[in-house]
Amino acid sequence: MSFQSDPKCSPGDFFDLLEKSGYRWQAQIDLSRAQNDITVTHGTTVLAFHFKGGVIVAGDRRATAGNSIMYEYCDKVIPIDDYSLMAIAGVPATAFEMARVLTHNFEFFRRSQMQSMSGEGKIRALSRLLKENVGMAVQGLGVVSPIFATYDLQTRKPAIHFYDMLGADFQIRTHTSTGSGSPTIRGILEHEDLWGEKPLAERSESNAVTLAVRLLQTAAQFDSATGKARPEEEVFPTVALITEAGYRFMNDQELAELCKTSLKRG
Numbered sequence: 001m002s003f004q005s006d007p008k009c010s011p012g013d014f015f016d017l018l019e020k021s022g023y024r025w026q027a028q029i030d031l032s033r034a035q036n037d038i039t040v041t042h043g044t045t046v047l048a049f050h051f052k053g054g055v056i057v058a059g060d061r062r063a064t065a066g067n068s069i070m071y072e073y074c075d076k077v078i079p080i081d082d083y084s085l086m087a088i089a090g091v092p093a094t095a096f097e098m099a100r101v102l103t104h105n106f107e108f109f110r111r112s113q114m115q116s117m118s119g120e121g122k123i124r125a126l127s128r129l130l131k132e133n134v135g136m137a138v139q140g141l142g143v144v145s146p147i148f149a150t151y152d153l154q155t156r157k158p159a160i161h162f163y164d165m166l167g168a169d170f171q172i173r174t175h176t177s178t179g180s181g182s183p184t185i186r187g188i189l190e191h192e193d194l195w196g197e198k199p200l201a202e203r204s205e206s207n208a209v210t211l212a213v214r215l216l217q218t219a220a221q222f223d224s225a226t227g228k229a230r231p232e233e234e235v236f237p238t239v240a241l242i243t244e245a246g247y248r249f250m251n252d253q254e255l256a257e258l259c260k261t262s263l264k265r266g
Contacts, residue, residue: 014101014104014105014108014109015105015125015128017108018101040065040091040093040141041063041064041065041070041071041091041092041093042063042064042065042089042090042091042092042143042225043059043062043063043064043074043076043088043089043090043091043092043095043179044060044062044064044089044178044179044180044181044182044223044225044226045059045060045089045177045178045179045180045181045182045185045216045219045223045225045226046058046059046060046076046077046087046088046089046147046177046178046179047059047087047147047175047176047177047178047182047185047189047212047215047216048087048147048149048160048172048175048176048177049160049174049175049176049189049193049200049208049212050158050160050173050174050175050200050201051200051201051203051204051205051207051208052201052202052203052204052205052208053204053205053241053243054151054158054241054242054243054244055149055151055158055159055160055241055242055243056205056208056209056212056239056240056241056242057077057085057087057147057149057239057240057241057242058077058087058212058213058215058216058237058238058239058240059076059077059087059088059089059179059216059237059238060076060181060216060219060220060226060227060228060229060237060238061073061074061075061076061227061235061236061237061238062074062225062226062227063092064224064225069227072227072235073235074092075238076088076089076092076238077238077239077240077249078095078096078099079103079247080099080102080103080106080122080148080150081103081106081107081116082246082247083116083150083151083152083153083242083246083247084106084122084148084149084150084151084242084247085148085149085150085240085242085247086098086099086102086126086146086147086148086149087146087147087148087149087178088144088145088146088147089144089145089146089178089179089180089182090142090143090144090145090146090179091141091142091143091144093142094133094136094142094143094144095144095146098126098129098130098133098144098146101129102122102125102126102129105117105125106122106125109121116153118152118154119150119152119154119155119159122148122150123148123150123159123161123169124169126146126148126161126163126167126169127163127167127168127169128167129167130144130146130163130164130165130166130167131166131167134165134166134167137165138165143165144165145163145164145165145178145179146162146163146178147160147161147162147163147176147177147178148160148161148162148163148169149161149242150242151242151243151244151246156244158242158243159171160172160175160176162176162178174189174193174199174200174201175189175190175193175200177189177215179225179226180223180225180226181216181219181220181222181223181225181226182219184218184219184221184222184223185215185216185218185219188215188218189215192211205241209239209241209250209258210258210261210262212237212239213229213237213239213255213258213259213262213263214262214263216229216237217229217263229255229259229263231256231259231260231263234252234256236252236255236256236259237255239255
């Protein structure tokens with residue numbers, strides 16, 4: 001029996017197809033047997049804000065487990081489709097699986113419905129995954145605090161959404177950040193938006209990218225879980241832009257030149 005002919009499944013619903021096939025993206029967990037003493041790898045810190053041409057999403061590259069640095073090249077900004085990015089703070093293993101499911105979900109909808117999923121549909125899809133992940137999250141084994149940024153082709157506007165552990169989403173009008181380094185970043189972003197030379201949404205792409213790199217470097221000064229940019233070792237933050245043309249990641253050469261100028265004193 002084909003998926004389309006099954007009355008229990010909604011056409012274009014990839015999650016229904018997974019359940020019908022016997023697959024759950026996240027296993028059910030017996031909370032009475034929670035292993036709270038397990039140390040898992042976490043990734044921090046990520047940010048996103050509106051600028052004049054769209055949305056910028058950025059993150060440092062460090063992953064930690066307790067007091068140990070596990071990895072210095074973790075990619076925390078993940079492409080979902082041509083117009084969507086997910087930035088993750090929390091457990092990378094869970095976040096990467098969420099990203100894979102979302103990618104297949106969006107592509108399945110596009111092929112089965114002959115059109116791209118709406119921005120609202122994409123936002124709700126991530127909420128559903130987070131809600132189903134609560135069992136892992138409350139045990140501290142699968143906490144994910146994502147930022148979802150997308151360009152809605154129907155409304156022709158970029159959008160940023162932040163999610164809590166239960167899957168509630170909050171549309172961000174100006175800026176947001178999550179992860180252990182986020183308190184420092186949020187404070188600076190609010191100051192820049194209110195009293196900077198221009199509000200964030202009116203700033204150029206080059207100005208926005210420079211600010212993002214400096215914010216992550218500042219967060220690393222106060223938070224040991226946030227990795228510094230180290231151009232001499234070719235360790236750079238991840239910086240991506242979403243505009244009407246889709247997403248674009250800055251390459252290492254661009255970031256190397258940017259770090260030379262933006263991180264200088266004076």
